[in-house]
Amino acid sequence: MPELPELQAHAERLSEQFGGREIAGFRPLAFTTLKTFSPDPALTHGHTLTGVSRRGKYLILHTDLLLDTGATDEGASPVSFIVHLMQGGRLEPDEKQAAKPRGGLARWTFDDGPALLLTEPGSERKAGVWLGAGDLGAAPPLLDLGPDADVVSPDDLAGLLAGHPMRLHGFLRDQHIVAGIGRRLANEICHRAKLSPFAGTAKLDAGQIERLHAAIGSCIVDGLAEERERTSLSKSKERTSAVHNQVGEPCPVCGDAVRAVEYRAYTVAYCPTCQTGGKVLADNTTSKFLK
Ligand SMILES: [Zn+2]
Known part of the structure; x- marks a missing residue:
């Protein structure tokens, strides 16, 4: 399973490649991939992927879509996709955009250039995508995560x-x-x-x-x-x-x-x-x- 260094470097690469691109669509390709009901990922269409970061072994795709979830008093806050690759999952640029990519779990398409494809080999389908807004640490899957190992004093x-x-x-x-x-x-x-x-x-x-x-x-x-x-x-x-x-x-x-x-x-x-x-x-x- 990729750990903090691999995921941190990968987040930096994805941020460079996809940051600033306009999201044309997000589509789960497997029934179990999307782990949250709300917010609706379709709301992000037409908004910008502002960057990719990491928390623990999760990748976070930040958007500039603002939503007021009512969870905090701070009003509207940006919506993010949270991705866990599990053992063998990959989140990689997707030039081909095949209709049924091998091991495909979800795909983000953009106004131009390659898409971003989440895949996982085999039939386990444990990798997943969550959507959240506001304090991401206050809800699954980041809830109850300990401090990141690279910043613990x-x-x-x-x-x-x-x-x-x-x-x-x-x-x-x-x-x-x-x-x-x-x-x-x-x-x-x-x-x-x-x-x-x-x-x-x-x-x-x-x-x-x-x-x-x-x-x-x-x-x-x-x-x-x-x-x-x-x-x-x-x-x-x-x-x-x-x-x-x-x-x-x-x-x-x-x-x-x-x-x-x-x-x-x-x-x-x-x-x-x-x-x-x-x-x-x-x-x-x-x-x-x-x-
Ligand atoms: Zn030794």
Whole structure:
């Protein structure tokens, strides 16, 4: 799944390519794509897409359509499309505008130039589009999202760690606690911070929290620099990783073999020498098998 750096760079690219264009139409191509009933997306037709931004793992397409939803006292506020790509979704320029694009979920057309097409491979159809106006953080899907990982302060991080006693890897991936980090970044951040992915969040000392905060920041900065060099959203295997997708390979820091704890949906990858004092953690799949 694309994470904060990939989505941030992609938002910047889309903003450059589509910002300032007049929306001619928005059309869902699959029954489940549009997750909101109101506002009606047809109201945006004839209005301008002013830019694209990111919050957590969501892309936000801003328009200059003003609506008074009555939700705040501030009167009319701009309407936005909020897009979640999920695992394999893509939001890309669409030159061809085929009637039935492969994996097509929704399409924005403009007064001229290419359209913008949301696709998702396979049949899961989990990617979606929401419409909102005003305070987007006050409604789904951005409601209850934690602070973005690239702006959380050391003190806030310390508070969040103490307030959510759990394993560090799960903490980092929980979008309600800190937004924007997924499986790859969680692996990379734990490795760079020299912390076990299974360290208890409430038990980290000040020095460890400082390392964790620095690792979150630098992993995001590095990822963003790499993604900004690309012309479209990268695939997971194209992203430079020290431990993620590197199981069995030598750790670039110490040369020890990168190990894994396998879960059904994901793999926790780590370096024993750098992160667990040389201790090899029980592989979940194997331990279950032995039981
Ligand atoms: Zn190492």
